[in-house]
Amino acid sequence: MNFSELKSFLDEKVELYNNPNFIESDPVQIPHLFSQKEDIEIAGFLSATIAWGNRKMIIKNSHKMMDLMGNAPYDFVLSHSENDLERLETFVHRTFNGGDFATFIKGLQHIYKNHDGLEVIFSKHQEPGSMQKSISEFKKVFFEIPHQYRTQKHISDPLNNSAAKRINMMLRWFCRQDNKGVDLGIWKSISPSSLSCPLDVHSGNVARKLGLLTRKQNDGKALTELDLKLRKLDPNDPVKYDFALFGLGVFEGF
Template identity: 45%
Template sequence: MTSTASLKEFLIKKAAEYNQPDFIKDDPISVPHLFSKQQDIEIAGFFASIFAWGNRTTIINKTKELMQLMDMAPHQFILDSEPKKLQQLSGFKHRTFNATDLYYFLEFFHHHYSSHKSLEAAFLKGMGNKDETVEFALRGFYEYFFSLEDVPKRTMKHIATPARGSSCKRLNMYLRWMVRKDKQGVDFGLWKKISPSQLICPLDLHVARVAKKFGLLQREQSDWLAALELTSWLRQLDPQDPARFDFALFGLGVMEKF
């Protein structure tokens, strides 16, 4: 890849190769694809993204397990919040995420969905009309998510924020799922008030490694500044939809071990 033009052509080709319906079944995005109701998609997608570290098969299985414990109707389950029903979640655990964390997440969702139709509203609280990226959406979401009384301190590690320098990989992936829309049917494109042009490319170790090989990323740490640096480069390739190249970089890094 000796020129920007040839690199763009290559990454567009790779993004198209992985942004296909076949991609869904082996990815955590497969869990929200089990649902048709918007709120169920939002909730299932949120848990699938928050659980997304480690083995993808385990992530998918644990998120499905949680959805089954919620009667495969998470939105209704959360709005009902019956003590007996909630008790059936007491043994749930995924890595460092346990029932204490889960109960707070459900409390937040009950609080939010009692007065909002969509989770998009939670990300709009800190966002301005002219924001170039979703940085303030993520900052505002973090503040809102932990605004309820008696937040367990241990639970705060499960939601990232740019204010602490995190790359926010999992939340950026979730926003990609909810915001991006194309004809391929992988991402949902349910949310309309956040633009694909504002998305930040999800940055994990695989994506960072590939990006560095292509000279798209110089920063050593995989933090928020690195996510901004990479996305700034990708925006030169496609100002309207920089996050679509996540398919290319992730596919090259994870599937092709590039």
């Protein structure tokens, strides 16, 4: 395929998958349960954090997280007691356990009480055309609270050559504003042109088959390579192609 054929093929797939039908099989359904900005942010951040492995299990466990917080995530984050945190001890999703969950609640409380919320931190450190430094700075601020070292692995750092798939996915949810019903578009201070594709095994394999990616590992260097190609296809909204790459990989076995 030449450039214009590839663009038209991928644009067609974006149209196919970027609609409300996508929500029922995707963790993006969790932040869609809420209407208050802070509830959406916390629900989105927590469900994105555990978004690896079987998708049905991710969704099931994300709902469980919301249940454990009384389906009022912002209120729980701001006003939880130590007893409330003990309720979380039974939670487990792969290597993310109840202790990690409790630490994340405390980290979020720190963000909202001392740093004016998630959007402020991410927007404050953004660089032109990239959110990688911003993600790295967010991780530093998040773990200013006392925590077990093991919990740090649940937030990736792109400056350590991580593709940071889960945070990039969350940023797509919060920053894209295309009125198609999937991405929530609640953050106005970050341009979609600065976002990076959530690079995982599915999108990576499809990107290689289409010639968008040559690097074998799904790491930070691969993400930079993919970003450059997707920005050529659409400089204003490069990560809309996540719908195409993911859809081709998961739903079509491309």
